[in-house]
Amino acid sequence: MSLFKPTFSVLRRCVALNVSIRTSESRSIKRWVAPTLKELYRRREKVGPEPEKPRSSYLEWNYEAEVFAFGKRLGEEFDRDILKKALIQKEYANIQEIKAKETGQNLPTITDNYELIPEGDGIISSYVMTELSKKYPEDIAKAVTNYLTSEEMLSYIASHIGLKDLILTNEFPVANSTLCNTFKAVVAALKQSQNLAQAEKFIHDFVLSQLNGKNVYEIWDPKEPYKYLTRLLHQRGIKEIEPRLCNQSASNTVLACFQVGLYSNRELLGIGWGESVHIAKDTAALDAIQRVYKNYTTQLENK
Amino acid sequence: MSALKRVQQWATFARVWHIYDASWQNPFKSAELLKKYLMGLHKPIYHPMNDCGDHVIVINSGDIALPGDEWKRRVYFHHTGYPGGATWTLAWELHSKDPTMVLRKAVYNSMDGNLQRRYTMERLHLFPDANVPTNLLKNVSNQIQQLKAKPKRLDHYSENQVKQFPKIFDYPKDYILK
Structure with a gap:
């Protein structure tokens, strides 16, 4: 936008001038207005759309406040450290370590969510399977469990509860697999923060509720x-x-x-x-x- | 959409083929009946913008029965567009030229004149006699009941049946039948 600043200031001055003239005699819009606006539009089109930026690159981003708000928003009491750990990807932690070594700082203990992922995965698939087995025979329960615990579905849930901006990772935009893994890690973090029952309630609310309005016989074929x-x-x-x-x-x-x-x-x-x-x-x-x-x-x- | 929902839709919009025997039937009353099937008015899913009409095969259109002296009185008007191009054709004349035309015009006139009318008419298959191509007959899955049952003519009964038919009185022996 800084590119256009002089142009805009000129334009503003001219418009101001135009207004003063308009009050006296001329009621028309000046001949230069339309070509100027067209030119500005053409330049904007030529530059193209602004690249998508991670929310964390914005000035007012406050990671601590966002992490705090994440749990409160969902009505869950997370242990702050465990939740933070669940949001850190392994690759991100590695790179941070290397950077710290290069700059010669003393190493901060960065732990990643690598161990939390399989734990969360286990909790999700076992709970979903047991819940579905109460209502449906094994074949259908298996197919629906596969559907609900698929990468596509879990990443969809994760991005809609606001995990996309909170994940600490090297990639941008965040890949579906990363979103899916982080969601699993968050479930495991909830279990560690509170207990298994609470984690299962969380899955009930966010994963099983995805079946609302869907027909299992459309999923199982x-x-x-x-x-x-x-x-x-x-x-x-x-x-x-x-x-x-x-x-x-x-x-x-x-x-x-x-x-x-x-x-x-x-x-x-x-x-x-x-x-x-x-x-x-x-x-x-x-x-x-x-x-x-x-x-x-x-x-x-x-x- | 699941496989079951898909075929449900398919079955809902399936076109049914009906057959109608026009022999000894009033073509104008038959037209009101056939129009309902052709336009799909008999279906719960009917809507003017919903293409749900059925096909109707009409056989024996050569044997239609016009009421009263309509054969002599009914006139079909046509104008070629040129000066002096008007013609008035009597129903019996038209029927002798094309035995399906009276019924076809009756059905066409029974419907409102809108863009759908000509497409709806395409679903009406008229035959002057009972000779219908087999590929069309294979589609048929319903018969439309005649408005009036076709009566059996006296000369189609066997002599024995006529003799055995109960009579109210006997003619005198010396009575001479005309």
């Missing part, structure tokens, strides 16, 4: 639903499944629609549609699987 269904029903004592073509329309066109119902002992197990009989059969199997799993929890209680 068996590759061969019909085979899966036959195996599932075999375990439950149903040996024979009879697929029936219930309805069809426009079967000789590109908009063909078939309806297939799966029956066993004259009872409907599931119904599905599709642009071919094969697809309809598969979707009918998916529907049947959902119907079988619908009252999964009640079955557990009965046992």
Whole structure:
């Protein structure tokens, strides 16, 4: 912006002059105004957008206050030192050490979050798995756990609770893997600051809540639903499944629609549609699987 | 979107093919009936901007029955655009030239004149007799009920059936039938 300062000051002076003239006789906008503004706009376009800068490079950045506010914002009591440790990446700590050696300062003890990451990972995946197993069968629980503990999801959560600016790392912008690792470390830090139960509540609030408005059957997608269904029903004592073509329309066109119902002992197990009989059969199997799993929890209680 | 939701959408917007036998039916009343299927008015998802109309195959359009003396009285007007280009064609005349035209015009006139009308008409397949190409017949999955059941003509009954039919009175032996 310093580049434009003289221009702006000239412009301001001219505008001031213009205003004084306007009051006397001329009501028009001066001929030089539009070309000048156009030129300024052209120069701005030529320079391009300002590069994204880390929030910590701003003048009023106060790391201590931000770290304090992080816990308070989430309503969690963190041990300050452990939280700070959880936010430091290994690479960052190494470089700080090397720099300190070069300058000859006495080494400050910088610890990184390297040990906290696997601990946090373990807490997250085990808690999510146990919580989901209460409601869903193993296959679905596993798939949904994979989805919730994926790098993409955890980094999404981490960036939205404001970890992106707090992480001490060498890279900018912060990579997804770093965000994900730091989130795991923060969970481990919470466990060390308080206890496991509190850490699990934290996971419940921030990780499990990501399932809100989502359908688990969109996350879990068996590759061969019909085979899966036959195996599932075999375990439950149903040996024979009879697929029936219930309805069809426009079967000789590109908009063909078939309806297939799966029956066993004259009872409907599931119904599905599709642009071919094969697809309809598969979707009918998916529907049947959902119907079988619908009252999964009640079955557990009965046992 | 899960696989199940996708096919649900597919099934919702599936086009159904209907078949309608126009023999001995009033074409103007039939048009009101067929229009509902062609435009998709019978569906809960109907909306003027929703392309959800079905196909209708009409057979035996040559055997339609116009009420009263409409064959003689009804006039179809056409103007070529040139001076003196106006023609008035009687219904029986038009029907002898193209046995599907009376019903086609009846359906076309039963609908509002908007941009959709010509596309909706494309979904109407009219045949003067029962000879429908098999590739079209394969699509059919529903039959539209006739407005009135087609009566059986007296000369289509066997002589025995006519004889056995209960009569209110017997003609005298010497009565001469015309």
